[in-house]
Amino acid sequence: MLSIYFGDLKDSIYNTSSYFKFNYEKEWLTDPFVSEMIKDVDDSVVLGTGAIDSPVMGVIAPVSLSGGVKTLILIDKVTDKVFNASNCGDNCAKWILKIAEKKDITINLRHIMNFGKETFSAKILNDDVIVSSMDELIPIAGRYV
Amino acid sequence: MKGRYHIIVQSSHLKYEFDIIRNITIIKGDSATGKTTLAELIREYTLNGTDTGITISCDVPCRLLEGNTWAEQLSLINDSIVFIDEGNSFVSSNEFASAIKGSSNYYVIITRESLHSLPYSVTEIYGIHSSGKYNSLEPVYHELYKIYSSEKATSSKPDTVIVEDSNSGYEFFDTLFKNTKCISAKGRDNIFSLLTDGNITGNILVIADGAAFGAPMSNIHSFVENKDNISLYLPESFEWLILDSVLLDNSDVRKILSAPEDHIDSENYFSWERYFTHLLIEKTEDSYLKYTKAKLNPAYLHEKSLNAISQKLPKLLLDLI
Numbered sequence: 001m002l003s004i005y006f007g008d009l010k011d012s013i014y015n016t017s018s019y020f021k022f023n024y025e026k027e028w029l030t031d032p033f034v035s036e037m038i039k040d041v042d043d044s045v046v047l048g049t050g051a052i053d054s055p056v057m058g059v060i061a062p063v064s065l066s067g068g069v070k071t072l073i074l075i076d077k078v079t080d081k082v083f084n085a086s087n088c089g090d091n092c093a094k095w096i097l098k099i100a101e102k103k104d105i106t107i108n109l110r111h112i113m114n115f116g117k118e119t120f121s122a123k124i125l126n127d128d129v130i131v132s133s134m135d136e137l138i139p140i141a142g143r144y145v
Numbered sequence: 146m147k148g149r150y151h152i153i154v155q156s157s158h159l160k161y162e163f164d165i166i167r168n169i170t171i172i173k174g175d176s177a178t179g180k181t182t183l184a185e186l187i188r189e190y191t192l193n194g195t196d197t198g199i200t201i202s203c204d205v206p207c208r209l210l211e212g213n214t215w216a217e218q219l220s221l222i223n224d225s226i227v228f229i230d231e232g233n234s235f236v237s238s239n240e241f242a243s244a245i246k247g248s249s250n251y252y253v254i255i256t257r258e259s260l261h262s263l264p265y266s267v268t269e270i271y272g273i274h275s276s277g278k279y280n281s282l283e284p285v286y287h288e289l290y291k292i293y294s295s296e297k298a299t300s301s302k303p304d305t306v307i308v309e310d311s312n313s314g315y316e317f318f319d320t321l322f323k324n325t326k327c328i329s330a331k332g333r334d335n336i337f338s339l340l341t342d343g344n345i346t347g348n349i350l351v352i353a354d355g356a357a358f359g360a361p362m363s364n365i366h367s368f369v370e371n372k373d374n375i376s377l378y379l380p381e382s383f384e385w386l387i388l389d390s391v392l393l394d395n396s397d398v399r400k401i402l403s404a405p406e407d408h409i410d411s412e413n414y415f416s417w418e419r420y421f422t423h424l425l426i427e428k429t430e431d432s433y434l435k436y437t438k439a440k441l442n443p444a445y446l447h448e449k450s451l452n453a454i455s456q457k458l459p460k461l462l463l464d465l466i
Contacts, residue, residue, distance in 0.1 A: 015232035017181070042177040055278050056179065056285050058158065067231060068176020086257045087231055089175035110237075111257040112367045134367075139341035142364040145259060 002100035002122040005082070005108050006144035012082040012108040013074070019083070020070040021063045026050060028077050029062055037076075037095050041069045068092045075105055086110040112141045146205070146224055146249050147410045153202040154186050160284040161186070161273075165226060165251055168411035169265040171359060172289070173257045174272030179287050180255045183273075184209055184230035219244055228253045236260060246415050257363075261334065264416035265359035267293045267379050293362055295355045296459055297369065297377040304347030307340075309333050309354060313441035314383035318352055320446045321455055322466060333357065337364050340375065348374045350462070355379030356418035378462055382418040384425040384436070387445070392453040395428055 005012075013019045026049035028034055035046040042065055044054040054060050063070075068088040075083055076099045085096065085107040093115045099105055106125070115122070119132045124140050131137045146168075154161040161183050172180055188209040190199040201207050206225040210218055215235050219227070227250045235241045236254055242262035245252055254260070271289040278285065306322045308315045311329040319327040328345075330336045333353055339345060351365070358379055369375040380386050388398050401408045401424065405417055414420040422438055429436045433444050444450060455463060 014234045017232055056159070056275065057182070066177035067181055087176075089173075089178075089257070091175040091177070111259065112364055114367065138364070138368050142337050142341060142368065145364065 001104045002096065002120075003104070003106040003125050004122055004141075005106065005125045006141045007110065007126070009082060009108040012084055014084045016071040016074055016083050016087045017063075017067050020074055023078070024062055024070075024073070025077070026062070028073055034073055034076065037072050038065065038069055041072070041091055041095065042066050072096070072099070075099055075107060076102075079103060079105060082106050082108050084108050084110065085113065088113070090114040109141070109145065111145055112138055146251055146412070147406060147408065148204075149404070149406050150203055150205060150226060150251070152207065152226070154183060154190075154199070154207070155202075155284060156186060156197075156199050158284050159186070159287070161287040163271075163289040165253060166406040167266060167269050167409075167417065168245075168248075168251050168415070169263055169269065169359075170251070170253045171260075171265060171270045172253060172255045172273065173270065174292065178273040179275055179285075180273060181230055183287070184228055184255060187228050216240070216244060219248075223249045226251045226253060229255060231255045231257070237262065247412055249412050251411060259360040259363050261360045263360065264357035264418065266381075266417065267295055267355045267358045267362045270359055270362070293366060295377075295379040297375075298459060298462065299348065299373055299376045301348040301374065301376075303350035303376065305345050306350045306352065307336060307345070308352050309336060309358075310383060312439050313437070313445075314352075314354075316441040317383065317445060317451075317454070321451055333361050337361055337368065340365065340368055348376075350376045350378065352378045352380075354382040354418050356381040356385070356421070357416045376462075378459065380457075382421050384418075384421040384438075386457055387436070387454055388421060388425055388428070390454045390457045392434070392450055393428060398424065398428055 029046050029049050038044050038046055044052045046052050050061060052060050071083055071085060071087045072092055072095050086109055090113060093113050097120050115134060121130060121132055123130050126144055127140055149164055149166045151164050186199050187207050189197045190201050191208055208222050208225050208227050210227050210229050211233055229236055236256055237258055237260055239262050268291060270292045272292050273287050274290050275285055275287045277283055303325055306318060306325055306327040307330050308318045309330050311331045315329040330339055336351060389402055409417055409420045425436045435442055
């Protein structure tokens with residue numbers, strides 16, 4: 001289940017790239033689910049625990065992945081913390097929904113992320129309501145961001 | 146600082162090329178488009194100069210502002226283009242807004258958040274488009290594209306016109322759309338709730354000052370992009386509309402409007418909207434068109450004035466009046 005808190009949230013991790021830099025575990029990169037996210041969002045191929053082949057940058061270290069995919073990895077792997085998912089572009093939205101199919105996650109959003117035209121399920125913690133479409137999410141989220 | 150700045154940031158494998166024309170520019174969009182890499186290139190060049198192999202071509206210095214010591218860093222930066230990467234929470238603070246108001250710098254802020262304390266334009270919100278691949282002979286080329294347009298038109302006559310302004314602008318549009326219900330939103334940040342609370346039905350036209358409408362635009366665009374009954378018209382400002390019309394017919398004004406960035410100093414004007422108000426007041430001071438923002442001079446409501454100003458409206462909008 002996906003839970004979202006819109007707006008300022010005390011104790012959420014705002015600078016996710018900084019958190020990733022000092023806390024990522026190399027084994028995360030070779031998890032097939034993570035590799036698939038990296039391939040889809042960054043168009044990059046995981047070569048091993050410490051190297052990724054990027055079409056733009058060449059062979060890079062995990063800390064040089066995009067801010068969006070690093071945030072996705074943290075949301076997937078560190079579920080006892082709440083991360084600022086506004087470091088993720090709309091091309092990350094489907095992966096947030098996929099992670100939420102596997103486990104309960106809570107994210108913090110400081111903008112209205114586009115979760116697409118299909119129905120989905122998300123609990124908006126600010127109002128304690130569950131929404132199933134962008135038409136339902138936008139009027140609520142827009143009051144907080 | 147004023148003027149247009151052409152910036153080229155280049156390394157062996159990457160090239161960014163774009164123009165910055167206002168004091169506040171926002172870059173956002175999908176992940177993995179190269180936003181943070183641009184910030185990193187500027188950071189590395191600032192720290193280590195040409196040793197990095199990075200080149201930056203720009204008429205003024207490009208600097209990166211980051212971290213909890215941002216205010217101290219900023220106190221030492223003048224007449225520069227200041228880049229701020231995502232992950233810096235200070236960009237949404239009132240302290241930051243106060244610090245950059247009256248500043249001699251331009252600011253390029255990478256964020257998806259709506260920065261309600263800052264008056265930035267809908268037309269200065271960009272994404273990054275890239276072409277090419279690593280290892281090709283040419284560096285991967287990155288350029289900016291505008292995310293929002295200042296117009297979203299439908300072909301339906303509006304049942305309700307929502308005007309951001311509560312003073313002169315509202316009086317003008319209330320008269321122009323004489324057979325249509327016209328309401329004032331009494332401020333840009335109220336428009337989203339007016340659109341979403343469900344109390345206004347039918348076809349809606351929103352008219353707001355685009356020069357300072359960047360912050361609410363993101364939410365409003367999310368809401369209206371798939372709605373055929375809502376149109377947006379976001380000229381620079383109501384005053385710009387008058388200045389740009391044949392009503393004034395002033396060659397000095399025409400020259401200024403052809404390149405406002407060459408005349409609007411960021412130290413004096415936090416947004417272009419304020420400059421256009423100042424310019425209209427100055428240019429009409431001793432004429433029958435003497436302009437004040439609080440109360441519209443009735444001369445602007447005469448048929449000749451209405452016609453002259455409304456000719457600057459997009460044709461699709463004109464057809465709806």
